[in-house]
Amino acid sequence: MTTIIQNKELKPLNTFGIAARAAGYAEFRDREDLDAILADPAWKGKPWTVIGGGSNVLLTKDYDGLILHPAGQEITEVAHDEYTVTLRVQAGVEWDDFVRYCVERGLGGVENLSGIPGTAGAAPVQNIGAYGAEVADTIAEVGAYLPDSGEIHTFSNAECRFGYRESIFKYELKGRAIILSATFRLSLNPVFNIGYGDLEREVQALGGPSLENIRRAILSIRDEKLPDPKVLGNYGSFFKNPGVPQELAEALRVQYPDMPQYTASEGRKLAAGWLIDRAGLKGFRLGNAGVHEKQALVLVNYGEATGAEILAVAARVIAAVEAKFGITLQMEVNVW
Numbered sequence: 001m002t003t004i005i006q007n008k009e010l011k012p013l014n015t016f017g018i019a020a021r022a023a024g025y026a027e028f029r030d031r032e033d034l035d036a037i038l039a040d041p042a043w044k045g046k047p048w049t050v051i052g053g054g055s056n057v058l059l060t061k062d063y064d065g066l067i068l069h070p071a072g073q074e075i076t077e078v079a080h081d082e083y084t085v086t087l088r089v090q091a092g093v094e095w096d097d098f099v100r101y102c103v104e105r106g107l108g109g110v111e112n113l114s115g116i117p118g119t120a121g122a123a124p125v126q127n128i129g130a131y132g133a134e135v136a137d138t139i140a141e142v143g144a145y146l147p148d149s150g151e152i153h154t155f156s157n158a159e160c161r162f163g164y165r166e167s168i169f170k171y172e173l174k175g176r177a178i179i180l181s182a183t184f185r186l187s188l189n190p191v192f193n194i195g196y197g198d199l200e201r202e203v204q205a206l207g208g209p210s211l212e213n214i215r216r217a218i219l220s221i222r223d224e225k226l227p228d229p230k231v232l233g234n235y236g237s238f239f240k241n242p243g244v245p246q247e248l249a250e251a252l253r254v255q256y257p258d259m260p261q262y263t264a265s266e267g268r269k270l271a272a273g274w275l276i277d278r279a280g281l282k283g284f285r286l287g288n289a290g291v292h293e294k295q296a297l298v299l300v301n302y303g304e305a306t307g308a309e310i311l312a313v314a315a316r317v318i319a320a321v322e323a324k325f326g327i328t329l330q331m332e333v334n335v336w
């Protein structure tokens, strides 16, 4: 039995803490719930969208439609062999609860993604990544309900078309697929991936590589570097790190010898936070919104910021980086 709540306040449902209202709000666990919600005569034909943990959506206005919120909490083992365990995880499971679940059972593959806010159902949407790992590396398949056809489709990893913070769910299927579950293939013999930044040093200080120590080290680095959304509203990285062609990267290196550059699938990846810092906007503030003082890639809500104020800060950042480096930053967050 599903209930549709009218005139729902969304402030507690987004980590920036932006006040906005939705005409309707309903929680779903499975296909039956969605069938019932979307067939409700009062809501049939109205727009809908999904909000999980709200840690990657920028609300700029009230929503005249239905917010669907995943509530399924099951983690089910679907296969097991000598080397791997395959787990199906319902969309409403907290992502970091799932990571802890795996680490506690000695299952490797998602430990570098410790501490990322949000739900398991949203993890494939932007192919969450951190500390040299991407969720695409462990996803076997994603089960989604497609309201246009009323069908459930199981997307293989290849069909998800994962890229750097991208997937088919963020583009072609935006607003057309509701993820019910994601299935992960985890390793019983994990290969530790600690080559990123200071991670190895932190892990050694905790006694050497293990799933537990990698998780502990990452949680501690994240705690130190990133503002806690419960204290200072934010969405983590607001912009994507730009990929640039090799020749441009080399020209920039001549002009800015200390510019961090990383090998990427096409050319090089630059650190957006560094570009913003060097464009002079670290700590920049406009009304209630601003660029975080320690991590320039993170925009923050200093009080009662509106979505429009955040967008105004984002526009200043984009213009400043463009003027200094000739590079146009793209937003990582989903704006609506």
Ligand code: FAD
Pocket: 015, 049, 050, 051, 052, 053, 054, 055, 056, 057, 070, 091, 115, 116, 117, 118, 119, 120, 121, 122, 123, 125, 126, 127, 128, 129, 130, 169, 177, 178, 179, 180, 226, 227, 228, 229, 234, 235, 236, 237, 334
């Ligand atoms: P939401 O913000 O609720 O939704 C994000 C998008 O996915 C929306 O377009 C929404 O419609 C869609 N969506 C959500 N659930 C579903 C579903 N079930 N079906 C279909 N569409 C759906 N991201 C990283 O990649 N790496 C990081 O290290 C990282 N660190 C962060 C740190 C902080 C402090 C914060 C605040 C954010 C960080 N993020 C990071 C961003 C964010 O946590 C991830 O993008 C996360 O996956 C969003 O999950 P969510 O449930 O909050 O999604």
Ligand code: NAP
Pocket: 129, 130, 131, 132, 195, 196, 197, 225, 226, 235, 236, 237, 238, 241, 260, 262, 270, 271, 272, 273, 295, 297, 332
């Ligand atoms: P950081 O370690 O200070 O590094 C700054 C940027 O440089 C990162 O964005 C990272 O790109 C890139 N980078 C650093 N070392 C790299 C390496 N060895 N190989 C390839 N790229 C490298 O960044 P941070 O802010 O503290 O974040 C640490 C990790 O958590 C990063 O992976 C970051 O993506 C992730 N994170 C993501 C969000 C989000 O909302 N998306 C928020 C917080 C943290 P990548 O981002 O491509 O790794």
